[in-house]
Amino acid sequence: MKKTATRLSDGRELLYYDSHGNAGRDAPDLRGLPPAAPAVEVRHDVLLGEHVAIASHRQDRTHLPPEGACPLCPSRDGRLTEIPAADYEVAVLENRFPSFAGATGRCEVVCFTADHHASFAGLGEDRAALVLATWTDRTAALSARPGVAQVYCFENRGEEIGVTLAHPHGQIYAYPFVTPRTARMLETTAAHAARTGGRNLFDDAVAREYADGRRIVLDGDHWVAHVPYAARWPYEVHLHPRRRVPDLTALGDAARREFPRVYLDLLRRFDRLFGDGRPTPYVSAWHQAPVRHPHRAEFALHLELFTVRRAAGKLKFLAGSESGMNVFVNDVPPEAAARRLREVAGP
The missing domain is CATH 3.30.428.10 (HIT-like)
Incomplete structure (x- = not known):
C-alpha cells in the first residue's frame, strides 16, 4: 500500500491510499479556501453521564448536491473539489464540517472510490482490502494522537439514514471520550x-x-x-x-x-x-x-x-x-x- 499525504488549501490534511503507484497525487488544491476553524464544544450531560457535541457550523454543510457538484469526486474538467487529484483509489480527508475537531477530537471522510455511481457492495475484493488497510492505518494514527480515547470507523449509506452526500464514502471519528x-x-x-x-x-x-x-x-x-x-x-x-x-x-x-x-x-x-x-x-x-x-x-x-x-x-x-x-x-x-x-x- 502506498500512502501520500498532502494539505488542502484551508490546512486540512488529505491522504491518498493506493494499491501500487500514485501518479498525480501531488496535485495542489487551487480553491483558496479560508483557514478551517470549526467551532465544536463538548458538553457533559450530568444526568446520564454522557457527552454531547455542539457543532453549529454543521448547519451549513453540503446537503445532497447534484452529481455535477459532488465535493468528493476527483477534480476534473476545470471543476475543483475536495480531492485535487484527477483520479484516486481511496482518499481520506479531514471533514470540512466536523462533529469533533482540535482538542475535542477529529472527524475524517473516507472516499472508497472515485466513481460517483459505485457502492461499497460493488467494489472488487482488492479495493475492499485497500479500504480495510486504510481503516487500520487511520486507527493506528488516530489512536496515537493525544486526547483521543476511541476510534470509530463507519459508513452511513442511503438518504433514509441521513446521508447528505451520495458519493460512496464513510467516516472515522476520533472521540475524546469513551462512547x-x-x-x-x-x-x-x-x-x-x-x-x-x-x-x-x-x-x-x-x-x-x-x-x-x-x-x-x-x-x-x-x-x-x-x-x-x-x-x-x-x-x-x-x-x-x-x-x-x-x-x-x-x-x-x-x-x-x-x-x-x-x-x-x-x-x-x-x-x-x-x-x-x-x-x-x-x-x-x-x-x-x-x-x-x-x-x-x-x-x-x-x-x-x-x-x-x-x-x-x-x-x-x-x-x-x-x-x-x-x-x-x-x-x-x-x-x-x-x-x-x-x-x-x-x-
Missing part, C-alpha cells in the same frame, strides 16, 4: 467475568450463537456473522473475527485476506433483502476497544451492520420507546431475519 455504548459493553464484560470466574462475554455470546445455529448467517474460516439474539434493528448482523482481538490493528493476516470476500457478501445480501432492486440503506460500524483502557484486551473487535428498512417501502422509525427511553421494539424476529439473509446468498 456510552462501548462503556456499557465494557461494564457488562467485566460483570460477566466476575460472575463466571474470568470467562469472556464476547466469546461466550458468539459460542451461544454457534450452539443455537438459527441466527448464523455466514461462517468463514476466520470470520462469523450472526443476527444477535436480542437484535434491535429489523435486519442486523454482527461480524466477528474468530480470534478475538481488540481493534483493527491487531487483526491477523489470514483474517485480513478473508475479510473482503465475507464483507462484500454480506453487503450484497443486504441489497437483495427486499427484492425491489433498490439499494438497502444501512449503517456499517466498527466497534473497537478504547485506546487507553485498562480492560481493552477483553473487548472484541466486531462490525455491526444494520438497516432501518423493515420491509419493502417501510422504514423503522425510532419513536417514543426507542428515542425517549432507549428501549427498542423489533418487528422482525432475529431468527426470521437470519433465515432471510441466508436465503439471499449469491451464487
